[in-house]
Amino acid sequence: MTAVTSETRAVRTIALDLPEWPGHRAGQHLDVRLTAEDGYRAERSYSIASAPGEPPAITVERLDDGEVSPYLTDELRPGDQIEVRGPIGGYFVWEARNDFSPLMLVAGGSGIVPLRSILRHRERCASSVPVRLLYSARSLADVIYRAELDGQSDGVEVIYTLTREQPEGWTGHTGRVDGALLAEVAWPPDRLPLSFICGPTPFVEAVAAGLVGLDYPPAQVKTERFGATGGR
């Protein structure tokens, strides 16, 4: 571990120096394995937050009753070593060569992490693929990578919906992502969009059903579900 960045009250980005890292693709994850002194092991999967070509980093949300995330967010110090397996996964992956389809990215909570890797990859490749990101968070303070997302330009449109708490004067969307919001902000299906949805299981199910309801072909709707385990 080389550095830790505080993203929100409960979320940290942990940068890793992995000498034998073969490089990753945008959207992949890695598994972290912790072994206690008595030999008890716990393993969790975390999406890689950095772009291909950048040093690997993971973004971890601390769950107070978690076995792994409190250690990663609170205990781990630069220079400490952790056991990592990866990169992993080939399904929830975006290649910059998919240049014809606009991207519809939909994140629930820390589901933003693999989508941030995709956004950074797009920027590093100087891809001109137009992107819409719909990000559902509890409150503005819970938005991860907010400065980076607010600084997006040229072809990346970021739309927030705040489900629990809105700052005074908030004119953006509120409430959960539903069919009406998707109909308003998602690319029309005749643009042949490719979509990536990442978040808690009920969120992903609702958004995927909503997009398919807008006539998105199911094969163009990639989904990744996580649970309250501090990872997947």
Add this chain to the structure above:
Amino acid sequence: MELDGNAIAGQLHEIFGTEMTTAVGTCAACGATAQVAETVVYLDAPGTVVRCRSCLGLLMVITTIRDMNCVDLGGLASLEAIPAT
């Protein structure tokens, strides 16, 4: 807790020695085909349980005992990995 096949990418890679979330499986019960990433996965069952998203039939059960993986693929009519590109 209900997840999907992305959650067992690492476990499957360890067992099969290759990326398996893009492998295509055919459900022996209903005949539906899907990529492993699209299946329904329960990690907190005794062992890992993988079910068909179409009929919820059992596709795969993985149990790990003393570092040995026991893999039951009885619910799959076929499972075909895509060669790495």
